Amino acid sequence: MSCENIEPEVLEKMENIVVFMCNECGQGSANTAGVARMAYNPAIRIVRVQCTGQIGPIQIMDALSNGADAVACVGCCLGACHFFNGNVLSMHRIKLLKKVFKELGYSDQFVNQYTSRAAEGETAVGDFEDIVIRLATAIREEGTIKDGC
Amino acid sequence: MDVKIFQFHGCNKCFNETILLNGESEYKVEFIEDPKNWKETKTDVSVITGYLLLEDREVLDKIKSNSGKIIGYGNCATTGGVFALANQRGYDISPLNKFIVDAQKINGCLGEVEELKSAINYEEPSKLKNLCLVCGRKTTCDYLDEVKRQIELDDDTTCFNDLGYLCSGFIAKECKERCIDYNAPCRGCKSSLERPGIRMLGMFGTLMGNIEVATEHSELGATDKLADQDDDVTDSLPDVLGNFFRFTLPTSGLPRGRIPSSGNILNDVFAGRLIEELPLISGLLGGDHSISLTLKIIETYEKANQIELSEPTKKYRQELLELENQLQEAIKSKDPEQYKKITDEIRKIGGNMNLSNVFFGGFRTQIDDNDNFEDYKTHVFDVVEGTYKNGSVEFKIDPIGIVKEIIIKEV
Numbered sequence: 001m002s003c004e005n006i007e008p009e010v011l012e013k014m015e016n017i018v019v020f021m022c023n024e025c026g027q028g029s030a031n032t033a034g035v036a037r038m039a040y041n042p043a044i045r046i047v048r049v050q051c052t053g054q055i056g057p058i059q060i061m062d063a064l065s066n067g068a069d070a071v072a073c074v075g076c077c078l079g080a081c082h083f084f085n086g087n088v089l090s091m092h093r094i095k096l097l098k099k100v101f102k103e104l105g106y107s108d109q110f111v112n113q114y115t116s117r118a119a120e121g122e123t124a125v126g127d128f129e130d131i132v133i134r135l136a137t138a139i140r141e142e143g144t145i146k147d148g149c
Numbered sequence: 150m151d152v153k154i155f156q157f158h159g160c161n162k163c164f165n166e167t168i169l170l171n172g173e174s175e176y177k178v179e180f181i182e183d184p185k186n187w188k189e190t191k192t193d194v195s196v197i198t199g200y201l202l203l204e205d206r207e208v209l210d211k212i213k214s215n216s217g218k219i220i221g222y223g224n225c226a227t228t229g230g231v232f233a234l235a236n237q238r239g240y241d242i243s244p245l246n247k248f249i250v251d252a253q254k255i256n257g258c259l260g261e262v263e264e265l266k267s268a269i270n271y272e273e274p275s276k277l278k279n280l281c282l283v284c285g286r287k288t289t290c291d292y293l294d295e296v297k298r299q300i301e302l303d304d305d306t307t308c309f310n311d312l313g314y315l316c317s318g319f320i321a322k323e324c325k326e327r328c329i330d331y332n333a334p335c336r337g338c339k340s341s342l343e344r345p346g347i348r349m350l351g352m353f354g355t356l357m358g359n360i361e362v363a364t365e366h367s368e369l370g371a372t373d374k375l376a377d378q379d380d381d382v383t384d385s386l387p388d389v390l391g392n393f394f395r396f397t398l399p400t401s402g403l404p405r406g407r408i409p410s411s412g413n414i415l416n417d418v419f420a421g422r423l424i425e426e427l428p429l430i431s432g433l434l435g436g437d438h439s440i441s442l443t444l445k446i447i448e449t450y451e452k453a454n455q456i457e458l459s460e461p462t463k464k465y466r467q468e469l470l471e472l473e474n475q476l477q478e479a480i481k482s483k484d485p486e487q488y489k490k491i492t493d494e495i496r497k498i499g500g501n502m503n504l505s506n507v508f509f510g511g512f513r514t515q516i517d518d519n520d521n522f523e524d525y526k527t528h529v530f531d532v533v534e535g536t537y538k539n540g541s542v543e544f545k546i547d548p549i550g551i552v553k554e555i556i557i558k559e560v
């Protein structure tokens with residue numbers, strides 16, 4: 001499955017996908033992708049943060065309740081957090097938030113966490129693609145998260 | 150001063166607590182149990198108790214246009230309360246501020262009548278400390294290696310969270326009910342900040358740092374990503390919603406649930422909760438029947454699983470049931486002195502009006518100094534899958550201890 005196979009009516013429903021990217025690997029890989037002029041879905045909105053460890057349910061719910069269709073975090077690779085273990089801690093929090101969505105009867109694909117490598121732009125663009133594909137599946141199956149609010 | 154107390158839906162514990170206002174000569178209190186058929190009269194202060202549905206808007210507008218001040222008393226009115234867990238299954242239980250923006254809120258389950266009095270008198274709300282600052286237990290905030298659903302009661306100096314036992318004291322104000330004094334963790338009924346559930350979720354998620362979270366290889370990104378499958382993190386908290394959003398689901402900013410409803414609100418509140426949380430939830434929402442309901446649920450499980458009860462346990466439980474009968478009489482006669490006397494007695498045995506001290510197999514703290522606590526001390530019990538039935542209560546438990554279905558006939 002790739003982004004090209006997604007129906008236009010589903011793509012239309014993805015207006016804002018907020019991606020919190022950490023200042024080190026996350027933003028680094030997005031910069032590399034930018035230098036290499038790699039294309040990605042225009043709905044992706046990057047928010048740069050110092051570390052994904054700063055991102056928790058509060059920021060994610062703020063984004064979702066202010067119009068985001070999905071939220072993702074992109075941090076450093078496992079074991080490579082430039083601080084200490086911020087990427088793993090935010091994974092714990094996001095995992096719990098995903099469970100909350102499941103318990104409410106929603107798809108858990110509206111929130112996700114990825115890692116990337118600063119030297120490889122493909123990792124960030126691949127993550128964006130994965131976000132879009134997963135969101136498309138969720139929208140096809142049960143509509144956007146806004147439908148339930 | 151004219152004070153009108155309106156009881157909307159659900160448990161009537163807060164409504165009953167306002168009987169204590171009856172004893173004060175400065176207030177002319179009127180109790181309205183059926184707000185729909187209330188004949189409009191001007192009043193100085195209106196107090197709203199019980200949970201609110203969208204269909205109550207008209208009645209609330211009527212109350213608003215006739216009142217000098219409106220106070221939401223108790224969690225059900227202010228944030229949806231424990232009944233709002235039914236929003237997970239499509240209900241639309243709403244906080245009072247959705248209807249009346251400037252209503253004053255007095256949180257708590259049970260709401261504190263002293264705070265209500267000061268609100269009625271237009272006094273400044275008292276500044277309360279965070280619960281952790283007044284708690285006797287000490288925390289280190291180290292990452293947890295495991296989350297425990299029940300704890301042994303031997304350690305009374307270490308923070309519940311450090312023991313791996315979820316306590317919402319971080320986001321709570323000090324209160325009168327003080328579950329923490331009865332070896333029960335704080336459930337966060339009196340929150341000290343906005344969106345307490347979401348904040349507690351983030352906080353506890355961080356504390357779980359040493360518990361392994363599953364990751365998987367992402368084909369497209371060629372790196373690791375958070376896995377979709379269940380892992381130790383999700384397995385250690387089987388009911389996230391019920392643990393973190395117990396009182397505040399409608400104000401948490403989460404979307405309304407889409408799980409199909411069973412048509413019965415009690416069933417919808419209980420379903421999905423954990424077996425060890427059942428006594429607490431029935432203690433919270435049972436109103437003036439909470440003691441008999443809680444004991445019925447506990448005894449149903451104990452009987453089926455041959456949990457032996459000691460004589461002192463039986464004695465204290467019997468005393469609680471008798472006190473409940475007396476309480477109902479006091480509520481009928483609206484006698485504040487009698488009400489206070491009986492609730493003080495209930496607090497002595499049950500810990501507080503939410504019965505924090507009552508648990509499977511016994512009690513969590515010593516009731517009388519002359520007792521031997523070991524005789525009726527509760528212990529960690531095993532979760533046993535099955536269908537439990539005892540007269541008016543019937544419930545089904547799955548292998549991890551989640552209630553699948555519950556039928557309660559009398560409340």
